[in-house]
Amino acid sequence: MQGTRKVTDDIVWVGCNDRRLALFENLFPIPRGVSYNSYLIMDEKVALMDTVDASVTGQFMENLEYVLAGRGIDYLVVQHMEPDHCANIEELMKRYPDMQVVANTKTVQMIHQFFDVESDGRVTLVKEGDTLSTGEHTLRFVMAPMVHWPEVMVTYDEKDKILFSADAFGTFGALDGNIFNDEIDFEKDWLSEARRYYSNIVGKYGVQVQSLLKKAAALDVAMICPLHGPVWRSSLGFFIDKYDKWSRYEPEEDSVVLIYGSIYGHTEAAVNSLACRLADAGVKGIKVYDASSTHVSDLIAEIFRCSHVVLACATYNGGIYPPIENLLSDMKALSVQKRTVALMDNGTWAPAAGRMIVKRLEEMKDITVLEQLSIKSVLREDRAEDLETFARKIVEAM
Known part of the structure; x- marks a missing residue:
């Protein structure tokens, strides 16, 4: 049985939750579990934004099949090569032989480190500022090295003004059906876990986060879709301000x-x-x-x-x-x-x-x-x- 939600009319959250995992990165306690977010853009061409952890592959594939309803995937955009987001690349390349992997040079190198796959003719290389059209949507790629791995990039959807933000703006905690920030009491129930996620996962890279925030400030962002935790479609300034303070190491x-x-x-x-x-x-x-x-x-x-x-x-x-x-x-x-x-x-x-x-x-x-x-x-x-x-x-x- 699938578990998906529409983010917009033609963008669908196809992510998964893991409430059984005790330690994130085998290090950080996550008593409320964790979400692995992935998004399908159902346009003239279908684009999948990242995959999920191997522990939830079965659920992920059910979600994809339900939303695709027989269609294929034209593009897999790989923003981050950490295994909790890239574990299904090889499987998807086998299932969808016409699918192009959209990635930067560092990402492609890491794909070959993790997987024994043949990438000739299967990769669309992108760099800072490059765009990809799926029909109505134009995806613009923004490099975000060391937030918090060197290959990281984020993607801006010019049509819906969505920033697919990779691990930036992520949060520990499984999503309980309410995937949007305005469906939950974020400050009361989620802020402490967002702070713990940032300070321990991304905290070392404040300078690089500041660089990404400056790039994002030049974009008209109406929604933020991270790889962990709630999707932000209102009050973006609240969370952006937290990231600004944390990345400048200013106390709250x-x-x-x-x-x-x-x-x-x-x-x-x-x-x-x-x-x-x-x-x-x-x-x-x-x-x-x-x-x-x-x-x-x-x-x-x-x-x-x-x-x-x-x-x-x-x-x-x-x-x-x-x-x-x-x-x-x-x-x-x-x-x-x-x-x-x-x-x-x-x-x-x-x-x-x-x-x-x-x-x-x-x-x-x-x-x-x-x-x-x-x-x-x-x-x-x-x-x-x-x-x-x-x-x-x-x-x-x-």
Whole structure:
């Protein structure tokens, strides 16, 4: 049984959902699953915009056959060669022997890396600014290298003013029939997953995202069709503004996220006390996370949200407590920048984590290390004034 929806009169969403997959890229928890979006343009010539992951091939083929109703596919536009979008290229080339694969040079190279296919006479090569007519629709190709792979391109449909945006503007989460942003409460139910998707999947490539946003700004875009998550047909400025902020590494909110690594609970207790002091001072939107029980992708997303970060860490084996060390590695790898960081470190006989964390932060770009509060075992009542001073300096920096 097919599961499709019309995007316009002659463009159909033929994507699929996977609610069984536990880890996206075998790394990121996706408790709400994920969608693999694909779109059929049913014009004089039929164009398919990308395919889906191998795990949902059966459903995908049913969707295609239902919409095609006996017609063939003239063009397969390959915007992104990551396997969750390209897994069905070889199968489609076999099923539709007259189908042309529309791709750029880097994409064709990757097709041969993934598949043992004969491409002579089967490929239409495109580059920046090239167009392809399917009849009423004219597709214009825009290169978007390193958003977030080097071969990525996006496609602008001049007729319906649709930007097929590849992995840009994507979101974790399966689609529950409501595929459009105005059919859901995006800010309440989807924004946190969109932020986590961006910051962890695309976050390293802010400069390249800015380049794509500038290209997109020159187009009259009325709808955005990404490869994951909802289709945007209203309030585009809301999501574009988020992408602009995230890709410039500007925080969404003036707030504080406190992330701790605590062995027996004493560092955690100090963080809880600090959170109360910050709240007393009027700070809103505070979040506290245990790095040992919170996936690092959620921590990265919260750092993208907040202007200020508190890292609280016990010394472990003479070094940084491993979950915090893992977080620092991800922060560097994902180009986290333009944040103010305050530190709390703890050690019973030789506190060392604080200075080691400072050294790691100094390897990152545009990170301001604000203050450090060192604890020996337990933050006692006679240090209440030190805690107040620490909290006050964070607030003043905001």
